[in-house]
Amino acid sequence: MPRIAPISEAVGHSVERHGARPSHLVQILREVQAELRCLPGPALDELARALRTPRVRVESAASFYHFFHSESHGAYEILFSDNIIDQMLGKREMMQYLCKLLWLQPGKLSEDGLVYVESTSDIGMADQGPAALVNGHVLPSLDESRLELVAGLIRDQKPLARWPRMLFEVADNVRKAGPLLGQAFEPGSALRKVLKQGAERTLAELDASNLRGRGGAGFKTAVKWASCRRAQGSEKHVVCNADEGEPGTFKDRVLLQSHADLVFEGMTLAARVIGASHGMVYLRGEYLYLLQRLEAVLARRRKDGLLGKGILGEQGFDFDIEIHLGAGAYICGEESALIESLEGKPGKPRNRPPYPDTFGYLGEPTGVNNVETFACAAKIAVHGGAWFAGMGTPASTGSKLMSVSGDVKRPGVYEYPFGVSVKQVLSDCGAGNAQAVQVGGPSGTCVSWREFDRRICFEDVPTAGAFMVFSRDRDMFEVARNFAHFFAHESCGFCTPCRVGTSLLRNHMDKLAAGKGSAYDMVQMKRLMHIMLTMSHCGLGHTAANPVVQTMEKFPDAYERRLRNLDFEPAFDLDGALQTARLITGRDDEWAHIVSKQP
Ligand SMILES: Cc1cc2nc3c(=O)[nH]c(=O)nc-3n(C[C@H](O)[C@H](O)[C@H](O)COP(=O)(O)O)c2cc1C
Ligand code: SF4
Structure with a gap:
């Protein structure tokens, strides 16, 4: 088993790496927990001292996020995704099977202190479930043979780095590509365009495109960027919302996995338009497996002059991006909660107004957009607003990525022009026997079989991207x-x-x-x-x-x-609850019962 670092060493290294900034507390807690396997009280004391921040602040962050725990979860923590789609694909049976193989109960550390198995909220793999996380890394497409392999590796105490790579391979499953996923993009092309035509003209093109945010609320992107551009502030920030916590959504995962240049280019474009020099990606903790890959793309872009000081040789065009990881809290997708989390606090939504475009990260103007919104903005900069507005419907222009899962033959990501009917998507993904589709995840709309002519767009059924299909055999x-x-x-x-x-x-x-x-x-x-x-x-x-x-x-x-x-039924058996009292008093007559014993 790998050595567990002493508390002072684990805390010291992490605090130093983050320049002792309390705003990096969530990142530091993640790292310290990875070293110590938990966040015990003395580690929080040490952190408060090292960051010169009140102990209660450290404690409140450590106790807020689902991925943090004060007691050890052993050398291997396995969390099964508990989304309804994972359940339909056999999550419960798979979890039971692994527990049987490892001789343990869910939610309890194994007797040898080696392994812990539990459920967690959706992990963004509904197209390849049942899926789980092992020490934060995704294990997709689980079946009995894969779990037998996993159990063997755990019993042999093999470090994760030596587990077969195939266990961690996450497929994109792009089933239908359009202008975002299907057309090649040359890194730097959108930035060259903005430098040539200027920020005002770029904003005008964005306005003409009528691009609306892809994170759910559908706010017009040009209005947000223009407001942030006008806002006063010594520093401004661009934040990419990659929290993607809505169960059944996984299209941002695919954009980040295979089209990261498009997303980073959109962020850099936003920085140029609003005048920001600092960018952050809030990457959900469940997508830890993407971190290294994204860091490599950022490093390449710095080398190619697409990030850093004097981007593309333009003096004063300075912008860089850092990645922050979440720690398992769906609410952190809400933009003001996300900013709180970026500041190292519990992710609790702020009172609004003021909105982030004027009062965001550290109280400074901040443009927050969804991953897909940034990707669309980069494409619009290259091809123009009219090109984008020519697709979709008047109030919902462009294309939309849909994460299709559930009772379908071909789960995965589908790109459609806005306005596509539910019926069309069902036909394309091979859903023969659907009774309902949950569009937009649990917080979205349940569309029954009587309404399959309805259309995916802000005017009818809006969505951030989830499209979960339930056949007639399912119990709604x-x-x-x-x-x-x-x-x-x-x-x-x-x-x-x-x-x-x-x-x-x-x-x-x-x-x-x-x-x-x-x-x-x-x-x-x-x-x-x-x-x-x-x-x-x-x-x-x-x-x-x-x-x-x-x-x-x-x-x-x-x-x-x-x-x-049809009237009222109590939640528990009142009469049964009095049985102990009846035994003590030795009474079992009619008056010792709430309901009559007579039939
Ligand atoms: C509970 C809750 C969860 C949310 N989760 C996400 C999310 O995971 N990703 C996202 O982009 N937006 C999410 N949003 C919407 C954001 O608050 C915000 O509107 C969005 O990031 C703005 O970007 P956009 O204009 O590009 O859509 C969520 C909102 C709420 C209320
Ligand atoms: S509605 Fe209230 S309790 Fe619920 S997530 Fe939002 S702020 Fe938190």
Whole structure:
């Protein structure tokens, strides 16, 4: 087994590497945990001292992120993706099989302290599930033979670096390419264009393209960049949102894996337009496997004069990009939570306004965009706004990458002009027997078989990219229950309507699943949705009840067959709970029971 470094050594090295900047706390915690296998109290003390920051600040960050833990998870931590699609592909059976091979229980460190197996939220591999992370690195397409190999490697205590590479190979699975994925891009071509035509003209082309953000909300990119350009600030920042935590979404993974130049070029273009010198990619922790590859692309771009000081020989055009890793918190995809996380804090959404374009990273103007938005912007700089606006619909121009998964013959990434019908996508991916598609992930829209003529665009069914297909053999109640668990797990806990609402919603769904539901629960769930929608602090709380309420409306049978009572049914057996008292008092008469013993 590899040596565990002493605390002072692990903390010292990491703090030094990050220039003792408290804003790098999440990165430092990641590194210290990788060395120590956990974040024990004395390590947090040492960190607070070394960073000259209050202990409570270190503690609050360490306790916020799902990937951090205060007790050891051994030399091998294996986390199975718990997305509904991974479940449909056999996640539960695979996890049980591995636990059996290794003689352990999920959520408990093995007796020899070597290995820990547990579930985690979606890891962005719905096209090649069931998938898991081992010490943060993706193991896709798991089956029994792969797990037998993994168990053998663990038993032999082989370091991860010596595991067969094929276990870690992640396919792109591009099934349909368009202007983003299918047309070659010459690194530097967009930057040469902006230097030739100037920032104002580039912004005008972006405006003419009508590009809208690909991260979900669909805000017009030119408006955001123009506002950030106007904002006052001694330093400005460009942030690429690569958190991609929405279950069922994986198109940003493919862009970063095989089209990173396009994304970095879009970021550099944004820097030129808004006047930023500092860029950051917030890469979800689950995509750790991409880090080295992305660093290599950045290094090449620096060498080629596409990053650094005096880009392409232009004096004063200085811009560089660093990569920050997340630590397993879906809420960090929300842009203000993401900025908090970049500053080394718990990822809790800020009050807005002010928006990041005027008050972002360290209180300075910051342009935040999705990975795909930056890739589109680079293409628009090269080909012009009219070219882009010529694709899609008037309010949803250009193409859209869709992450297609579930009950389909050909899961993967599909690029379509906006406006494509759900029916067309289903036909292309080989979904013969679909009853519903969850478009845009759990926070998106459930489209039933009656609505397959609807179109993917901001005017009809908007999406950040997920397209999860469920055949007629699937139970839509169980799909919604999985999503309710997801939101209860991922609520950041900052505001009461969401913190309590998501837990209550999950509990009602579990009660129904246990056969103890009543019409009362259905009414309560609708009430909760209203409270969460109107009173939550951020988008997570606003949308968390969507899957339950939408499936309730579109698939009422899936709920009604679970209702035991049309009035009220308690969640637990009240009479059974009194059994201990009956034994102690020696009474078992009718009055010692809440319900009559008579049939
Ligand atoms: C709970 C929540 C999670 C989000 N996750 C992501 C994400 O993973 N990736 C992303 O680009 N945007 C995500 N967003 C949207 C961002 O807040 C923001 O709108 C986006 O990064 C802006 O980029 P765009 O204009 O290019 O879409 C999320 C929003 C919410 C409320
Ligand atoms: S709505 Fe939920 S995720 Fe958003 S701030 Fe409130 S508790 Fe956090």
